[in-house]
Each structure stands twice: as structure tokens, then as C-alpha cells.
Amino acid sequence: MRDLDAGPVTVIGLGLMGQALAGAFLRDGRPTTVWNRTEGKAGELVAQGARLAGSADEAVAASPLVVVCVSDQHAVHGLVEPLGDVLEGRVLVNLSSGTSQAARDTAEQVAKRGGAYLAGAIMAVPATIGTAQATIVYSGPKAAFDRHEPALRSLAGRTAYLGADHGLAALHEVAVLSLMWNVLNGFLHGAALLGAAGVDASAFVPLAKEGVSTVSDWLDGYARQIDEGAYPVLDSTIDTHLAAMEHVVEESEALGVDAELPRFVKALAERAVAGGRGGDGYAAMIESFRTPASA
Template sequence: MTKNPRTPVTVLGLGLMGEALAGAFLREGHPATVWNRTAAKADRLAGRGATRAGSARDAVAAAPLVLVCLTGYDAVHEVLGPLGDVLDGRVVVNLTSGTSAEARDTAAWVERQGGTYLDGAIMAIPDAIGTPDAAVLYSGPRAAFDLHERALGSLGGTATYLGADHGLSALYDVGVLSLMWNILNGFLQGAALLGAAGVEATAFAPVARNGIETVAGWLAGYARQIDDGVHPAADSTLDTHLAAMEHLVQESESHGVDAGLPRFIRALAAEAVAAGRGGEGYTALIDRFRKPSDHA
């Protein structure tokens, strides 16, 4: 009988994402052990060949690679806390959303138990797991990532290693969330403005998408300016941006649309211009974002 060459994997937490993760491992032929507080959530996976563990302890003991996908870090510590002795020698990959500080603290705790910790961030919806559209980011010891890169590749798309700092995955995650929310808020502001003129959001959407794609094309060059600390006005100066921001504020106010977001954007640029940076490019605002907030 041929031995299965695939790494045995345990998945703790079988919400929508956890079930998708376990399913992807099963599709790639990995022996998978699964556990969830509500045991019935393992039924579909058990029907596909997964081993249902009777306890979290049994689940962790079943495999050298343990993936955790729970509702938050409090739940992670509640589940793993009593299991310190069985973490010895295992690689724990935590795909639970949280902060960089939580990731670093959890890594230190796992390492004190003799385990190795990788933090991860899933940049995909559950339906995309196991497909080329999925991307998962990892941070922690390089040797642990290299050891299990093939197994982690079962989750689809790209398994990206970010670096040894356990907190990097969480920072990348919230960085992308910031991008997402700012894009969506900008779209909602524009849709509200056009809606006030009787234009449906569906008519605005393709124009907005073209604008987003144009801005996306600027990112590599803007990133280089930020890293170099030089902010040339290759396309437009902050002075020019500020004048256009004033138009957005005026249009919002005149159409009875909330102008809070446009005023905030204008205030950021106005502060930089007042500091004598009006002739520089937009990336000069990075220095404003690097400051602690007034409420820090």
C-alpha cells in the first residue's frame, strides 16, 4: 500500500472559512483532522473523508501542521491555552484576524510551549479558497514556512511569505482593509453626488472602475517616491489637488450630500500646503499619515 506523501493537517474552527480551508486540504489529498466546538459543523467534512476529533487536544495531537481559524484571538487562547503540552514540535498557523500585537504575543506563547508559530492573513472569501483567486500571507520563521509551503499551497493562489516579524501579516491585512474602505467610501460619496442629480449608481460604476484602475497604475511609482522620501509633482501638485478637493466639498454641500469625508480630505492637503509643500506631489501627504492622531 502506497504511503500518502501529503502532510497531515489539523484545522481548528469550522466556520465558513475554516470549512473551506479543510476542504481545500482534502481536495489536495492531505489527511485532515477537524474540530469545532459545535461538533455538527464537521459533518460535511467527515463525509468527504476528514477525521472528526473528539476534542481540540486530540485534533492538535493528530498532525504536525495545525491551522487555527476562529472568531478572534480571545477564542484562539481559550482553545489553545489548555493544550500547551501538545503544541511541542508542531507548527501552528493562525489565520484568525487580529492585530500585529496579538500575533506577536501569541507567537511568544506558542514558542514557550515548544511549538513554532506562523501568523497568516487570508485575502479571499471562502468560495475562493483552493482556487487561483485566493491569496494567503504568512509571517514568522522562514524555516517553518518553507517546511510546509507545499501544504499551504493547497489553499490556492499564492502563499506569500512576508518576513520573520509575526506581526507583518496583520499589518498587511489592515493595510489592505484601509485601501478597501477608502475606495468604497469614495465610491459611495460619488454615487451619492450623482444620485442627487438623478444618476443611478449602476451608471456610475463602470466610470468609477476605470478611475480605480487608473489610480492602481500609479501605485508602484508612488511607492518608490515614498521609499525614496522624494515627492515630485510628476502629474499634479498638492496645490492643484487642493483646488479640486474644494470643488468636491462645494458639490457635496450644494447637492445636500454629506461633506464630512471631502472636508477631511481637504483638511489633510491644506495642512501640507500651509507647511509649504504645495509644490510637491500627492505622496508628500505620507508624512501627515505617519503622525500619531490627536487622540493617541
Template sequence: MRNHEESRTPVTVIGLGLMGQALAGAFLREGHPTTVWNRTAAKAGQFVAQGAKLAGSVAEAVAASPLVVVCVTDYDAVRKLLEPLGEVVDGRVLVNLTSGTSQEARQTAEWAERQGAAYLDGAIMAIPQAIGTAEALVLYSGPRSAFDLHEPALRSLGAGMMHLSSDHGLSSLYDAAGLTLMWSVLNGFLHGAALLGAAGVDASTFASFARQNIGTVADWLPGYAQQIDDREYPAPDATIGTHLAAMEHLIHESEALGINADLPRFFKALGDRAVAEGRGGDGYAALVELFRGASEVRA
């Protein structure tokens, strides 16, 4: 056990919320000498029982390991914890797995690099229960050399890991893109479940149809992606005008059943705006031009 531990990089985990606990547990399972710190120290008890060291302060925690993983609520908390440390972080690799925006990631990177630390910003695309399994996807951005140095240790968190870019903001941006996709699909599923539920079809029955439907739409993505990259939107399948008529049906169906129609009203507002801009004959992917703009589309 001792030899096993000696060959593993010492790691510090700062933040033992639901996710931080999963991260600390994964490092311990893989035999990494692990130091932990949490604002509420009582949460560290189970890890100390498994062999982790509890640091008495954030500075002590950072000083304990060459690889320091931070996972707290938000970047405000990250700033409050790390900024008072100044040069204590010098020479460390700081891996921040706290969710935030790409701007926050880049600002934190600037601060960390001024103090002499190498900084990787990460995004965890998994729930705590998946950490340490093949299902856990964790995205990293920042200097490739820091990622390569600690890749074996970071692999403890999940086999699905990826270094995206030296741009520190990119993992947060991927996270944001994943969230908008996730909520869009889930909201569509929930609205569909409400529609079918009005006719007595239960959500479990709808789920298998929905999975197939989502798979069909997923197959369209490479073709649409090519159009988006080319900024040309031919409509060999259906025009926005055709989609718009179906969006109106969806609003009427929802209203007739007493189902909330806010979601299809938003779809229709996008379609109306595209038609007003002369894009009614374009393919659906042309709506990306509305998403590219900053102005609001009101349902």
C-alpha cells in the first residue's frame, strides 16, 4: 500500500460539497496521498477515516500538494479562498472544477499565473455518483504541459477526460453549450409528456418514443453543423416557413388541451423573426443567426 501511494501524486481537494466529496473519494481510491480542506470541517471526517489529511487552513492545504483541485459553489467563493494566499500558490498546478463563465475562468487564470501557478480550468459533465467511472466526462483547458504532467492523477476522476485548448475559457464554454442542449432537450420532453399525459399516455411510454426521436434529430447535426460553419442554409428537407406552420399547430394543440404553450410560443417567435428577416425559405439551421445576435426574441 505504501509503495502504491508513493508512486501516486499527492493531491489536495478544496471544497467537500457533493462534488468535492466525490473527487476526494476518487483520489483516495486510486491511492493518491490526499489532503482536504472544507469551510465546514466536519465534512472531512469520512475522508480522514480513509487516510486523508485534514489541512488546518487553505494555505496549508495548497502547500501540501503539487496538484490542487478546487471545487466550490462558484467563482466568488474561489476568489475569497485563493486570492488572500498570493504566492502560496507559486509552483502549484491549480485545477479549478467550479462551474462558472469563460470570463471568470480567464480572470482566475490571469490571477493564478501572476502568482506563479499553472492553472487548468475544468468542467465536470457528470453527477457526483459517476466520478471515478468511465461515464464521467471532465473537460480541461489551460496549458497542455500542466495537463500532461497530472493526467494520470486526473484520470482518477473518470476515464472520460479531455484537454480542449490552451484557452482557459473553453471548458466553461463547452459546459454552457452542454447545458443549453440539456435543458432544451429536457424541456421538449417535459412539454411532450404533458401533451401526451392529457390523453392518458404515461411518461414512461413516451420515453421510448422520445429516445428514438432524439436520436433521429441527433443524426441531423453533422449536416446542420456544416451549414452553420459555411453560413449557408439551403433547405432540402424543410424551410423555416414550413416549420413555422407546425409551430402554430403546436401552440393551438397545447392551448386546446390547457397545456402551457410558452415553449412553442418561443419557437414561433424565433420563426417569425427569421421570416421577418427574409429567411422564411432557408433551412432551420439559419436560426443560428438569431442566436448569434445579442438582441432578445420575445414570445
């Protein structure tokens, strides 16, 4: 649905994600200025009604809301550094990936130029931008978020504000990435085990999905235990889990499948047991993650 009161926006960075962001603003009827170091990437957006700025300064000056989506935080710093006073009174929303400290550093950089900074993290792929399937989270000054939330809602079905700390969006992004890679690596290792016995990966999918769903159902309870700092045994102790982990290592080695991942998982559990957590529920493993092994 088009926003009849839609104000102008600028999108800087026209990779696949940047083009998706600008396209979503255009579909909602927002006057959209775009800029990219490689001008040719703007052609399709210009055909849809976007205005191509001749420079980054011109792009920033065109709108009170400037959305940046470039390769990484280093590129953001390089973009902001020469802008000067053109940022004064404007809100820069950075949707590029990076670390929490880099977000805080960029916030200082923008503040020195008179602007406000919102850090964002996109939990979606380009094809879902502007649809109910996309989630984008933000952190930074609440007043800036509230002022531009109607525009930001053009980009995702779920738009969430996490808090005033500029680093919170990046922290949530890397936390989700950690979860994603651990789940995917577990699936791939499991598929390698079954593949050694001639089982196709596609045949593993139904049982794998059921396992992921079961683990997903545990998360609320684990979160409560973590927040309360108490880890009752609801199913198995870490000692019991450790014994099962040894089976995964043995099976991997017997089948000629790389056992580095299950050995690593087992080593983490052994560290928790050495720290006196063997009789606790599995959520107590977080105490090991909170302290680097070298400490």
C-alpha cells in the first residue's frame, strides 16, 4: 500500500541488497534518490522512478533519511569521512554488516557532523525485502527511529527497535549468524555420516527438520534458565550428553568422516564438566561460552 504522506529517502550502495531496499521504497511511493560508486548499477532503479545523484554529498543532501548498504563498516567509514556538514540534521541508517564497536565508532563519526545514526541489521535475503518475510532490527537514538519508522516499515514486515546502544543491532546479527552456521554445520556433518552409508541427503531432511523443530521448542526454557542463572536437569545432564558426544566421534572416525566438529563439541562439554557443571542441565554450557578457554 502506498503511503500518501511518503517523504523522500536516499539509498547509498546499490549491490543486490541496496537495489532491493531502494526498490521497496519506490514501490511504497517514496521519492527515492540513489547513489553508487559504479553508476551503471542504478539503471533499473532510475527506470522505476529513482533519481540518480551525481555524488555522495548530493545524495545525502536530497533526503532527511539516508540508508547506507555497502560492503562493510570500513566502506561506511570511508563514505562518511568526507561528507562534512551535509549530514547535519539528517538521520543516517547503516544496514551494512559489521561489529558492534564499529557501529559505535560510526555513530561518533556521524554525530561530529551533526547527524543522528541508526544501526540496522537485515535478517533477510534481497528477494524478501519489502515483504512480510523480512525482518530488520535497529538500534540507536529512539527519537530518530520513531521519526522515520513509517519509512523503515517499507523495507520489512517486521521492524524492531532494540535499544539506544548503537552496537545492539550488530550483536543480534552476529548472534543469529552463529546460530545459523552451527545448525547448518550440524546438518552437513549429519548428511556426511549418512552419506558414508549410502543414504542420500534428501532422505535425511524430514528427520533433520523434526530435530531442528524439537530444539527450537527448547529455546524458551533455555532462555529462562540463562536469565535466572539456574540450570535444572530437565532431560539429561551434561555428563550424559558427553557420553553421547563420544558416540558421534567414534561413528565419524569409523566411517571415515571428518570428526573435527564432534570432537570440538565434545571438548566444549569436557570443559564444562571440568568447571563443575557435569550434573547441570545443558543450558549451563553458556557459562563456558562466557569465558574464553585461554582464561
